[in-house]
Structures are given as C-alpha cells and as structure tokens.
Amino acid sequence: MKLEPKLSFDHLQKEVIDKGTCGRCGGCVSFCTANRIGALEIGEDGFPQYKKEAECLECGLCYLICPQTIDLNDTLKDEFRWKAPIGHVEDLYSIRATSNKIQEVATDGGLVTALLVHMLKNNFIDGAVVSKRDGLFNRKSVVATTSEELLEAAGSTFSEALHLNKMGTEYTSCAPVVQTIHEYSKNRKKLNKLAVVGTPCQIDAVRKMQVLNILPSDIIKFTIGLFCMQCFSMERLIDSRFLEIHDINLQNIKKMNVKEDFYLHMKTGEVIHIPLEEVESIARPACLACKRFSNDFADISVGGLGSPEGYTTVLVRTIDGKRMIANALSDGGIQKFESEKEKMLSLVNKFAEKKMKRGIATLKKLDIN
Ligand SMILES: Cc1cc2nc3c(=O)[nH]c(=O)nc-3n(C[C@H](O)[C@H](O)[C@H](O)COP(=O)(O)OP(=O)(O)OC[C@H]3O[C@@H](n4cnc5c(N)ncnc54)[C@H](O)[C@@H]3O)c2cc1C
Ligand code: SF4
Numbered sequence: 001m002k003l004e005p006k007l008s009f010d011h012l013q014k015e016v017i018d019k020g021t022c023g024r025c026g027g028c029v030s031f032c033t034a035n036r037i038g039a040l041e042i043g044e045d046g047f048p049q050y051k052k053e054a055e056c057l058e059c060g061l062c063y064l065i066c067p068q069t070i071d072l073n074d075t076l077k078d079e080f081r082w083k084a085p086i087g088h089v090e091d092l093y094s095i096r097a098t099s100n101k102i103q104e105v106a107t108d109g110g111l112v113t114a115l116l117v118h119m120l121k122n123n124f125i126d127g128a129v130v131s132k133r134d135g136l137f138n139r140k141s142v143v144a145t146t147s148e149e150l151l152e153a154a155g156s157t158f159s160e161a162l163h164l165n166k167m168g169t170e171y172t173s174c175a176p177v178v179q180t181i182h183e184y185s186k187n188r189k190k191l192n193k194l195a196v197v198g199t200p201c202q203i204d205a206v207r208k209m210q211v212l213n214i215l216p217s218d219i220i221k222f223t224i225g226l227f228c229m230q231c232f233s234m235e236r237l238i239d240s241r242f243l244e245i246h247d248i249n250l251q252n253i254k255k256m257n258v259k260e261d262f263y264l265h266m267k268t269g270e271v272i273h274i275p276l277e278e279v280e281s282i283a284r285p286a287c288l289a290c291k292r293f294s295n296d297f298a299d300i301s302v303g304g305l306g307s308p309e310g311y312t313t314v315l316v317r318t319i320d321g322k323r324m325i326a327n328a329l330s331d332g333g334i335q336k337f338e339s340e341k342e343k344m345l346s347l348v349n350k351f352a353e354k355k356m357k358r359g360i361a362t363l364k365k366l367d368i369n
C-alpha cells in the first residue's frame with residue numbers, strides 16, 4: 001500500500017502562499033497557536049510562516065482550515081444546504097438601523113452595528129469581532145464588548161493619516177479576523193459567546209474550524225458575513241496612480257461603499273462613482289483569484305448591493321440568523337424596507353457569478369485548479 005505524504009504547513013506554503021492566494025486571514029496560525037503547538041507565526045509581511053518548524057506535528061489542520069484549500073468545501077456545502085450560485089437563502093430583506101447615530105457612521109444601513117448592539121444588550125453575545133479603522137487605509141481587527149466600541153468600528157472610511165509612502169506591503173484594507181478570535185479566546189473564562197463579522201474567506205475559515213470542532217472556534221455563536229468583491233492593497237494604490245487618475249484627494253473622503261460600483265462620498269457632498277473593473281487595479285492580488293462573493297456559510301450575509309441608499313441587503317441563511325433578525329425587528333433596533341426580493345436576488349446572483357468567473361480566470365493564469 002502506498003502511504004500518502006502527511007499534510008503540513010509546507011503544503012500551505014507551496015499551494016497557497018507561494019502561489020499568491022493567501023488572504024492573510026490568520027486561521028492557520030490561530031489554530032496552531034491556540035492548541036499550544038506553536039509551530040507558526042505571522043511574519044512581518046502579514047503572511048504566516050514557520051516560527052519553530054521542528055514543533056510541527058504534521059497534523060495537517062492548518063491546511064484543512066485554510067479558506068483557500070478545497071478539502072472541506074463539500075462538507076461545508078452539505079452542512080449549509082448550499083446550492084449554486086449563492087448558497088441557501090431562507091429569506092432576504094433591505095434593513096436599516098433605527099438609530100440616527102448608527103446610520104450616520106455606517107457603510108450602508110447600519111444593520112450590522114445595530115444587530116450587534118441588540119445581541120450584546122440582550123446577552124446573546126459577550127462581544128463581537130469587528131474591525132476598526134487604523135490609519136489611512138488599514139483595518140485593525142478588535143473585539144468590541146460595548147455598544148460604544150461597536151459604534152466606533154462601524155462603517156468603512158479612510159482616516160486622516162498621511163504617511164502613504166511609509167506603508168509597506170503589510171497594509172491592506174482587510175483585517176486578520178481569525179487571529180483576533182484566537183487572542184480573544186485566551187479570555188474565555190470571562191467571555192465565551194462571540195459574534196464575528198468577516199469577509200467570505202474569514203467566515204469560511206471559522207466554519208471549517210467549527211466543522212472540525214477545533215479551538216478556538218467553539219466560542220463563536222453567530223457569524224455576519226460581508227459580501228466581498230475585493231480588499232484593497234496600499235502598495236497597489238500607490239503604484240497604480242489610482243488617486244491621480246480619478247482625481248481623488250484622500251483627505252476629502254468621508255465614506256466609501258460598494259454596490260454595483262465603488263462609491264466615494266466626499267466631504268464636499270460630491271459622490272464619485274468608479275466602475276468595479278477599474279477598482280481591480282488596487283485590489284490585493286489574492287482577492288483577484290478569489291471566487292467567493294456572497295458569504296454563503298454565514299448566519300446572515302450582508303452588503304449594499306440590491307438595496308436603496310441607506311439600507312443594508314440581508315440574506316438570512318440559518319435558523320439562528322432568522323431568529324436574530326426577527327428578534328431585533330420586534331425590539332425596534334432595526335426596520336425593514338419593502339424591497340423587490342426577486343430583483344435583489346438576481347443582482348446578488350449576477351455579482352456572485354461575475355466574481356466566480358474572475359476568480360476562475362485568475363486561477364487559470366496562476367495554473368491552479
Ligand atoms: C472588504 C470589503 C468588501 C466589500 N465588498 C462589498 C461588495 O462588493 N458589495 C457589497 O454589496 N458589499 C460589500 N461589502 C459590504 C458593505 O461594504 C457593508 O459592510 C455591508 O453592507 C454592511 O453595511 P452596514 O451599514 O450594515 O454595516 P456597518 O453597521 O457599517 O458595520 C460594518 C461592519 O463591518 C466591519 N468591517 C469593516 N471592514 C471590515 C473588514 N475589512 N473586515 C472585517 N470586518 C470589517 C466593521 O467593523 C463593522 O462591524 C464589503 C465590505 C468589506 C469590508
Ligand atoms: S502542527 Fe499542524 S497546524 Fe501546526 S504547522 Fe504543523 S501541520 Fe500546521
């Protein structure tokens with residue numbers, strides 16, 4: 001009988017990191033560290049690397065939970081009743097926060113922040129992994145345990161920071177959410193019910209850990225998945241002359257959001273529309289090889305796409321998702337807009353298919369199936 005070689009981080013290095021598809025979610029390092037193996041660390045460039053190679057047990061779990069590997073994809077699809085192109089949808093809505101304070105700072109309707117505030121207030125969770133602006137472009141993953149902290153992390157905006165040219169490859173608009181779950185889990189005696197907000201790659205890593213029943217995923221009780229076309233790379237922003245071409249002064253940006261196009265809301269009141277194809281020039285290379293858009297394995301998936309201005313599109317995926325939305329609606333923290341569900345659904349399908357095609361084409365170029 002021929003023995004299969006054991007899986008280890010070497011396989012991740014070769015098949016994911018070296019090929020340029022690592023989304024730096026931190027999942028592999030979190031698992032290895034949370035289980036006190038300690039073979040891995042996040043390097044200065046934000047990518048995982050060996051810390052002590054000799055400690056590696058060749059358990060292969062870092063490989064299995066990586067969102068960029070495929071071994072557990074069918075298990076996830078079965079578990080979440082997945083069907084093409086955007087997975088199982090129980091129901092869908094356009095929703096906004098009723099609080100003006102939240103609406104003012106939110107990316108779209110503030111549903112994410114309002115729902116988390118509701119869950120915290122009613123003790124469904126002890127905290128939530130969200131991501132706070134950190135400097136000009138970067139987002140820092142944090143655990144918010146108060147309504148004020150949730151409000152601080154709402155939205156997606158650029159800050160006033162200046163030192164563009166000092167920022168290296170480690171700066172992206174994506175936050176290492178899974179790594180933060182691990183750090184938080186050290187406090188598990190006090191706090192052990194967590195919600196997580198994340199992009200599809202991050203939520204997939206969490207779900208793979210849950211399928212394998214491994215630490216630190218047991219403390220995650222609710223997942224809010226963001227739609228995602230791409231994260232941005234500071235390095236590419238500088239190299240591509242994107243700001244110059246579109247005549248954008250970073251200091252004047254009030255807020256940004258993504259629907260059919262990329263929108264920049266300026267402090268002057270002007271709104272700049274940039275077609276998504278043009279935004280690809282500043283996307284992280286790993287994101288161009290990614291096929292996920294609609295966060296198919298989260299409890300609820302959310303985006304701006306498909307809803308009127310000031311509302312968030314919500315796809316309810318699970319029974320927990322359904323209960324939580326119903327609960328917050330009856331509590332009054334959020335409100336629905338009577339939207340055309342078929343129209344919303346077909347728009348989300350269209351973007352999911354668009355992203356799938358782009359991912360397949362990029363992977364083909366990289367010679368990855
Ligand atoms: C990288 C990225 C790409 C996206 N692409 C699309 C898209 O193509 N189409 C679309 O319709 N919607 C997209 N979205 C989702 C959309 O921008 C809104 O986040 C979503 O509609 C929720 O809006 P809200 O007003 O309800 O959220 P808010 O109440 O404003 O809360 C937003 C929450 O997201 C968290 N967050 C912000 N940035 C990140 C990040 N980088 N990683 C993890 N969490 C984060 C914040 O901490 C906050 O908790 C994207 C979001 C991100 C972060
Ligand atoms: S011990 Fe397991 S999780 Fe850690 S690096 Fe080795 S194979 Fe990966």
Ligand code: SF4
Pocket residue numbers: 012016017021022023024025026027028029048062065066067068205
């Ligand atoms: S688990 Fe995340 S950080 Fe680790 S190799 Fe995969 S994508 Fe990169």
Ligand code: SF4
Pocket residue numbers: 023174199200201202228229230231286287288290291292
């Ligand atoms: S496109 Fe979004 S889901 Fe895909 S790797 Fe990038 S951040 Fe993750």
